[in-house]
Amino acid sequence: MTAQIIDGKALAREIEARARKRSEELAQLPGGRRPGLAVVLVGEDPASCVYVRNKTRACERAGVSSREYRLPADTNQEALLKLIGELNADPTVDGILVQLPLPGQIRASAVIEAIDPGKDVDGFHMLSAGALLVGRRDEGFRPCTPAGVMKMLESVGVNPEGLEAVVVGRSNIVGKPQALMLLEDHATVTVAHSRTPNLAEITRRADILVAAAGRARMITGDMVKPGAVVIDVGMNRDEEGKLCGDVDEKSVSEVARALSPVPGGVGPMTIAMLISNTVLAAERHLGQGDTL
Ligand SMILES: Nc1nc2c(c(=O)[nH]1)N[C@@H](CN(C=O)c1ccc(C(=O)N[C@@H](CCC(=O)O)C(=O)O)cc1)CN2
DSSP: OOOEEOOHHHHHHHHHHHHHHHHHHHHHSTTOOOOEEEEEEESOOHHHHHHHHHHHHHHHHHTOEEEEEEEOTTOOHHHHHHHHHHHHHOTTOOEEEEOSSOOTTSOHHHHHHHSOGGGOTTOOSHHHHHHHHTTOTTSSOOOHHHHHHHHHHHHTTOOOTTOEEEEEOOOTTTHHHHHHHHHHTTOEEEEEOTTOTTHHHHHTTOSEEEEOSOOTTOBOGGGSOTTOEEEEOOOEEOTTSOEEOSBOHHHHHTTOSEEOOSSSSHHHHHHHHHHHHHHHHHHHHTTOOOOO
């Protein structure tokens, strides 16, 4: 078997095109405007700079107006919270995104909780997390990476209902919300992590395997059930400095039915879902129903 490669970039472009149509409609409404996203970057971490640039470009493609706030690496928490307060109060800003990771002197949770929950387009605020937990789709925002994974599954015709799903990784921004989204869609979900013994025994049960552990190529073909759909959320550098995921693409593609690549898989989808959440925030601010 050779796995179908799930083209996250193409799917992301489709989502951005739909967002563009909706952005233009919102701009045409009486008293309407384009959705607005504020992107905050503290420091000059090279990877974060790339992601922020890609987010700004995606905004341009989707007709979302974006503003970048670049702060020096030695910015203190108080100064960042002050900026967040100003963005919360700005009626032209629908979404606020603070690029992670933040420098050590700033507590990320304090910053995330300071964002107006109605502008929490990353879906990291406790209110968004709680809304996902209790299944309130009309409140909060879905975190972008796991929401993108759900779209990728849909794109290859996978309905999670009744399937065994295994999520490897338990972070607040990917593993935990991913498990909840799969559960919401009626999968039987197992969350595995760095202290799970006999990992391969568990991953081999999965019809849907989401790898989000942050270890280069740790999921190999012998750990995958034949015919499974495997989504690679990893973003690592190997010994040669080459970008790679948590999945060993070569061996897994011989066993899986479908596989998302790195690069070109979950990464672009994360950005597309951010755009989608920003349009949703604008719809809510302009008193329009959710249409995306
Ligand atoms: N505020 C946030 N911070 C971070 C998030 C997030 O969702 N919100 N997630 C990650 C980084 N991230 C988005 O910010 C992200 C990572 C990777 C990609 C991506 O498109 N990757 C490309 C490869 C890019 C490269 O060449 O390095 C791909 O996979 O094709 C997009 C977004 C942590 N921080």
